Amino acid sequence: MYNVKEVVANRPSRFSEGHRMCAGCGAPPIARMVLRAVHPEDHVVVSNATGCMEVSTCIYPYTSWTDSYIHTAFECAAATASGAEAAYKSLKKQGKLPEDENTKFICFGGDGGTYDIGIQALSGAMERGHDMTYVCYDNGAYMNTGIQRSSATPQFADTTTSPAGSVIPGKMQVRKDLTEIMVAHHLPYVAQTAAYMNFKDLYEKAEKAIYTKGAKFLNVLAPCPRGWGYPTEDLMKLNKLAVETCYWPMYEVVDGVYHITYKPAKKLPVEEFLKPQKRFKHLFKPGNEWMIEKFQEEVDKRWNELLAKEEMTNK
Amino acid sequence: MSIRERLSGNEATAYAMKQINPDVVAAFPITPSTEIPQYFSTYVDNGEVDTEFVAVESEHSAMSACIGAEAAGARAMTATSANGLEYMWEMVQIASSMRLPIVMALVNRAISGPLNIHSDHSDAMAVRDSGWIMLFSETNQEAYDNMLMAHRIAEHKDVLLPLMVCQDGFITSHSIENIELLETEEVRKFVGTYKPEHYLLDRKNPISMGPMDLQPFLFEHKRQQWEAMKNAKNVILEVSKEFEKLTGRKYDLFEEYKMEDADYVIVCMNSTAGTVKNVIDRLRNNGVKAGLLKVRVFRPFPGEEIAKALSNAKAVAVLDKTPILNLTGGPLYEDVTSAMYTLNMNVPTIDYCYGIGGRDVTENQIETVYNDLQNLNDMSDPYRFLGLKTK
Numbered sequence: 118m119y120n121v122k123e124v125v126a127n128r129p130s131r132f133s134e135g136h137r138m139c140a141g142c143g144a145p146p147i148a149r150m151v152l153r154a155v156h157p158e159d160h161v162v163v164s165n166a167t168g169c170m171e172v173s174t175c176i177y178p179y180t181s182w183t184d185s186y187i188h189t190a191f192e193c194a195a196a197t198a199s200g201a202e203a204a205y206k207s208l209k210k211q212g213k214l215p216e217d218e219n220t221k222f223i224c225f226g227g228d229g230g231t232y233d234i235g236i237q238a239l240s241g242a243m244e245r246g247h248d249m250t251y252v253c254y255d256n257g258a259y260m261n262t263g264i265q266r267s268s269a270t271p272q273f274a275d276t277t278t279s280p281a282g283s284v285i286p287g288k289m290q291v292r293k294d295l296t297e298i299m300v301a302h303h304l305p306y307v308a309q310t311a312a313y314m315n316f317k318d319l320y321e322k323a324e325k326a327i328y329t330k331g332a333k334f335l336n337v338l339a340p341c342p343r344g345w346g347y348p349t350e351d352l353m354k355l356n357k358l359a360v361e362t363c364y365w366p367m368y369e370v371v372d373g374v375y376h377i378t379y380k381p382a383k384k385l386p387v388e389e390f391l392k393p394q395k396r397f398k399h400l401f402k403p404g405n406e407w408m409i410e411k412f413q414e415e416v417d418k419r420w421n422e423l424l425a426k427e428e429m430t431n432k
Numbered sequence: 433m434s435i436r437e438r439l440s441g442n443e444a445t446a447y448a449m450k451q452i453n454p455d456v457v458a459a460f461p462i463t464p465s466t467e468i469p470q471y472f473s474t475y476v477d478n479g480e481v482d483t484e485f486v487a488v489e490s491e492h493s494a495m496s497a498c499i500g501a502e503a504a505g506a507r508a509m510t511a512t513s514a515n516g517l518e519y520m521w522e523m524v525q526i527a528s529s530m531r532l533p534i535v536m537a538l539v540n541r542a543i544s545g546p547l548n549i550h551s552d553h554s555d556a557m558a559v560r561d562s563g564w565i566m567l568f569s570e571t572n573q574e575a576y577d578n579m580l581m582a583h584r585i586a587e588h589k590d591v592l593l594p595l596m597v598c599q600d601g602f603i604t605s606h607s608i609e610n611i612e613l614l615e616t617e618e619v620r621k622f623v624g625t626y627k628p629e630h631y632l633l634d635r636k637n638p639i640s641m642g643p644m645d646l647q648p649f650l651f652e653h654k655r656q657q658w659e660a661m662k663n664a665k666n667v668i669l670e671v672s673k674e675f676e677k678l679t680g681r682k683y684d685l686f687e688e689y690k691m692e693d694a695d696y697v698i699v700c701m702n703s704t705a706g707t708v709k710n711v712i713d714r715l716r717n718n719g720v721k722a723g724l725l726k727v728r729v730f731r732p733f734p735g736e737e738i739a740k741a742l743s744n745a746k747a748v749a750v751l752d753k754t755p756i757l758n759l760t761g762g763p764l765y766e767d768v769t770s771a772m773y774t775l776n777m778n779v780p781t782i783d784y785c786y787g788i789g790g791r792d793v794t795e796n797q798i799e800t801v802y803n804d805l806q807n808l809n810d811m812s813d814p815y816r817f818l819g820l821k822t823k
Contacts (some may be wrong), residue, residue, distance in 0.1 A: 200500025
């Protein structure tokens with residue numbers, strides 16, 4: 118049984134304090150918990166896309182990463198990792214690395230580096246089946262450069278390149294469903310999760326991903342206090358509301374079989390998730406009710422599709 | 433013992449790679465370099481090498497994967513041309529800044545647009561100041577030999593820079609010529625094994641690579657790259673001498689052909705040098721003191737050495753096989769003339785843009801260059817075109 122206290126006590130952090138990410142940012146707890154899921158005897162090569170996490174955790178001559186770490190550019194964390202993994206395979210095959218020691222390859226990228234500029238490298242690496250786990254920390258915009266819209270930005274969100282204007286009220290397009298795109302790669306393991314309920318779901322999925330052979334993908338919700346507009350202490354509340362409204366369902370797809378790992382007993386209206394965020398403030402102005410309705414429709418549609426997929430693949 | 437064979441430039445390159453037996457090759461097909469990963473994957477799939485071949489989805493990922501592999505502690509290689517090189521341009525800079533001795537076969541082709549698949553040097557010229565060592569090859573033999581020397585130069589502790597071996601697309605890459613190959617055992621002994629000091633897979637000494645490098649340090653790191661490039665010159669000479677001992681084939685920073693008493697000199701790179709040599713032989717029979725300086729090492733650019741070698745010439749023509757759109761001469765011309773200027777030399781030197789998009793380079797064209805040099809009365813027209821159908 119998962120016990121957060123035991124995990125934290127028994128698995129020393131591989132992502133050290135002193136990094137420069139914002140208070141209330143969802144990404145550092147994700148990186149720390151994913152790495153805690155690595156068995157203590159195993160070594161990790163982290164490949165990090167350019168983004169908030171990279172510029173805040175590895176500023177020369179400092180690093181927050183106790184394992185080996187590489188950052189090359191924005192769009193190619195997956196390709197960089199695939200080269201490192203190929204090197205590992207080759208050197209192991211040639212007897213140039215100890216037989217009994219294992220290295221795990223884990224990528225971290227934001228939604229910019231994953232959904233958008235990095236999707237080609239990601240798709241390529243996943244299709245080739247490198248033994249690696251790609252973790253997307255999805256904060257729903259290009260936060261590092263100052264909150265520009267991405268394909269992961271939810272509809273109507275106010276960003277600096279989709280401002281809520283008097284004619285165009287925020288981002289007009291619905292968000293891309295990258296998790297489903299990854300499922301379409303027919304990978305051994307794809308999951309969507311969030312740092313919720315003492316990190317149980319995140320930890321278990323990370324461990325499963327890291328210890329399943331082949332190319333795996335984890336999409337993790339990472340609220341951003343600056344981009345979303347919430348007080349830093351509300352990070353975990355935002356994670357909770359995203360899951361409880363079914364805006365961000367937690368599920369996994371193992372060899373094509375869907376399993377929703379958490380179904381809210383009572384699905385909350387999506388307003389609950391939208392209300393605490395400044396990026397959706399304009400949705401609550403009189404006359405804009407249609408936007409909330411439309412948002413709810415999209416959430417319902419996707420949730421129902423997911424339920425149907427679960428049913429269909431478990432027949 | 434050397435082996436006499438007949439191979440194309442691409443096949444010779446792939447064969448050199450097979451003999452080197454790198455740990456990782458990551459490549460994406462692009463004409464005219466495509467054959468290199470094709471031949472190489474046959475070696476991989478037939479178990480003739482230990483290499484992991486990463487059939488990436490793009491050149492950007494090819495260079496990213498090479499960086500990941502080399503950083504992990506492996507020897508990584510790739511091959512590309514033209515737009516492929518341009519597509520990986522971002523990573524080309526990152527490879528050199530991370531001081532990773534990746535080796536690339538660059539089969540020179542015109543970059544788009546418009547689209548053209550034939551040879552010129554616009555691809556190489558677009559990365560000429562990216563911190564890579566750049567060796568140019570006149571023939572398949574030189575492409576092969578440069579490849580065998582590549583890792584010794586790139587991986588040298590005073591260098592640690594990536595290196596590209598250039599050859600002309602189709603002209604060299606697809607033409608079958610006689611070639612002398614080394615025995616694989618000799619190659620492996622000469623090239624040696626790769627022993628990086630710091631690498632990702634060294635779990636006892638974990639390392640963070642590719643940090644955010646701000647105002648306090650980036651300048652110094654760039655200076656270190658400059659230092660490494662400077663050191664490369666001597667290392668290239670040392671390795672070339674050792675290679676000469678092994679094969680009898682002499683390599684220098686550049687090749688001088690009939691330069692001892694040359695009045696009129698052409699400076700060029702790659703396959704055109706062969707054509708120029710033929711023309712020189714003919715002109716010499718007619719009493720014209722023609723000579724050739726063929727640049728092998730383009731980066732680091734041996735400016736001082738080249739300028740000195742040209743100091744006794746009456747007139748020099750630099751042939752730039754790349755479109756020149758800046759109105760101040762092509763890259764080779766700029767390098768040669770600025771080296772001359774630094775040494776206070778004043779040899780009349782003109783520039784020819786030629787061979788663009790695979791335009792045929794004929795002996796007649798080269799002869800007109802030597803004629804121009806013999807009749808060069810002033811420097812009013814230093815930037816010229818060679819082989820254009822219309823002026």
